[in-house]
Amino acid sequence: MSTPDPAPAPRAEDFAGGRPIAFRNATVITVDSGGVLDNADVLVVGEKIEAVGHHLDVPGDTLEIDATGGILTPGFVDTHRHMWQTALRGYGGDWALTQYFVFYYLQWGQVFRPEDVYAGNLLSALESVDTGVTTTLDWSHGLRNPDYGEAALQAFREIPGRFVLGYGDYLGAPWEWSNSQEFRAFVTKNFNAPNDMLGLQLAFDVPGSAEFPEAGAFQAARDLGLRVTTHAGVWGATTDTGIVQMYDAGFMDEKVTYVHSSTLNEQSYQKIAATGGTVSVATESEQSAGQGYPSSWAIRHYGIPASLSMDTSVWWSADFFSAMRATLSADRSRDHLEAHARNETIVANRLRAEDVVRMATMGGAKALGMEDVIGSITPGKKADLLLIKNDESPAMTPILNPYAHVVYQAGTADVHTVVVNGKVVKYDGKRIGLPLAPIADKVAASVEYVRSQLGEERWFADMHPEIQPDEEIENPYKYTSGDAHVTAASED
Numbered sequence: 138m139s140t141p142d143p144a145p146a147p148r149a150e151d152f153a154g155g156r157p158i159a160f161r162n163a164t165v166i167t168v169d170s171g172g173v174l175d176n177a178d179v180l181v182v183g184e185k186i187e188a189v190g191h192h193l194d195v196p197g198d199t200l201e202i203d204a205t206g207g208i209l210t211p212g213f214v215d216t217h218r219h220m221w222q223t224a225l226r227g228y229g230g231d232w233a234l235t236q237y238f239v240f241y242y243l244q245w246g247q248v249f250r251p252e253d254v255y256a257g258n259l260l261s262a263l264e265s266v267d268t269g270v271t272t273t274l275d276w277s278h279g280l281r282n283p284d285y286g287e288a289a290l291q292a293f294r295e296i297p298g299r300f301v302l303g304y305g306d307y308l309g310a311p312w313e314w315s316n317s318q319e320f321r322a323f324v325t326k327n328f329n330a331p332n333d334m335l336g337l338q339l340a341f342d343v344p345g346s347a348e349f350p351e352a353g354a355f356q357a358a359r360d361l362g363l364r365v366t367t368h369a370g371v372w373g374a375t376t377d378t379g380i381v382q383m384y385d386a387g388f389m390d391e392k393v394t395y396v397h398s399s400t401l402n403e404q405s406y407q408k409i410a411a412t413g414g415t416v417s418v419a420t421e422s423e424q425s426a427g428q429g430y431p432s433s434w435a436i437r438h439y440g441i442p443a444s445l446s447m448d449t450s451v452w453w454s455a456d457f458f459s460a461m462r463a464t465l466s467a468d469r470s471r472d473h474l475e476a477h478a479r480n481e482t483i484v485a486n487r488l489r490a491e492d493v494v495r496m497a498t499m500g501g502a503k504a505l506g507m508e509d510v511i512g513s514i515t516p517g518k519k520a521d522l523l524l525i526k527n528d529e530s531p532a533m534t535p536i537l538n539p540y541a542h543v544v545y546q547a548g549t550a551d552v553h554t555v556v557v558n559g560k561v562v563k564y565d566g567k568r569i570g571l572p573l574a575p576i577a578d579k580v581a582a583s584v585e586y587v588r589s590q591l592g593e594e595r596w597f598a599d600m601h602p603e604i605q606p607d608e609e610i611e612n613p614y615k616y617t618s619g620d621a622h623v624t625a626a627s628e629d
């Protein structure tokens with residue numbers, strides 16, 4: 138007797154037919170009560186996860202993906218990304234928050250056209266799909282009228298990901314645009330039926346001006362049944378005053394996501410916790426721009442649920458492995474520093490790799506109100522899946538601690554297969570039918586236009602902000618050639 142030959146590996150084109158898919162022999166991080174399953178299978182039928190277990194019986198026409206040596210996780214969920222800014226990828230890599238505000242809010246906000254939003258969103262959406270971020274909240278604050286909103290949505294129709302449009306207009310007044318007829322018509326036209334592939338939220342900030350005019354925008358969100366996402370606790374921009382206003386007016390609830398929340402006081406964190414809100418932690422951003430210390434360290438003391446986000450690729454990556462890695466390291470770094478200040482030693486790190494994997498998946502689902510739809514590998518949920526597998530990578534062997542492996546060992550180059558809503562969009566490390574070139578052309582045209590509007594001098598000057606040189610510290614030690622010792626000058 139001989140064992141039957143294993144089924145041949147599917148080819149990319151086989152996935153077009155909508156046949157069931159089975160991942161075989163994976164290390165499955167379910168992010169639900171099942172925990173981690175070794176050598177397990179996951180069956181996808183239609184849009185949904187049909188079964189999770191060992192040696193699953195599958196329908197006869199199932200396409201089987203050999204996941205041996207790989208880790209299967211839920212797709213990542215980014216709860217705050219200014220996707221439109223991706224067209225200027227890396228331009229502001231040396232900025233602090235001040236340059237960002239001056240560039241976009243004060244000087245050049247008027248320059249961007251709907252096609253620039255479209256180009257940025259296309260590139261960002263493609264990157265999401267490519268890197269395993271199956272759901273992205275587009276914090277789209279450059280929508281100066283609904284034509285811009287249509288441009289943002291057009292990109293989402295062309296890329297097979299799950300998106301939530303966080304509609305915003307940073308050059309306008311939220312209490313005005315959210316109540317305008319043209320905005321209401323945009324909502325009616327595009328969001329007239331529940332759709333878990335494309336959602337809508339209102340995106341605006343509360344800087345704490347005395348009259349609290351944003352109350353009108355919160356009321357609009359209530360009227361429309363929409364969630365709100367707001368940059369809170371941003372040093373020098375949004376403070377505890379805004380939280381007090383929101384709380385006193387009764388607008389803090391479980392439908393609000395507080396982005397960053399890095400510089401809030403104890404009362405503000407307690408109000409967020411008490412009202413069921415969530416915080417979107419954007420560690421790469423906070424560590425570099427100066428909103429405050431990445432808040433996972435603070436909010437876990439209050440039991441506030443966290444999700445992760447990459448903020449904007451005008452500065453940083455959109456790499457969700459980096460989001461998890463940076464958050465875990467920043468949290469631990471702060472714990473160590475606080476302990477050392479008390480002359481104590483941390484003997485066991487409190488935040489675990491499992492915690493940030495959870496933030497990157499279920500945490501994001503919860504922040505979007507989609508915890509019953511996505512965020513875990515649970516039968517009945519929509520199939521948003523990520524197979525991390527790279528048989529040629531030394532970093533992918535051995536896999537001993539799956540959570541820690543995902544966070545500290547794996548990377549975007551190891552994204553083997555991505556499934557969105559039951560559809561395979563990337564397989565064996567290659568996207569299926571989603572070429573970069575046409576999108577790159579649109580982005581290049583957008584860059585050329587924006588650059589021409591700025592002029593060459595400003596284009597380069599704004600990319601490289603001037604800094605005052607550090608004051609050098611005088612060194613009391615001297616090194617004399619031929620002398621093995623380095624002695625303090627005062628000891629001469």
Ligand SMILES: [Zn+2]
Pocket residue numbers: 217219276368396448
């Ligand atoms: Zn932001």
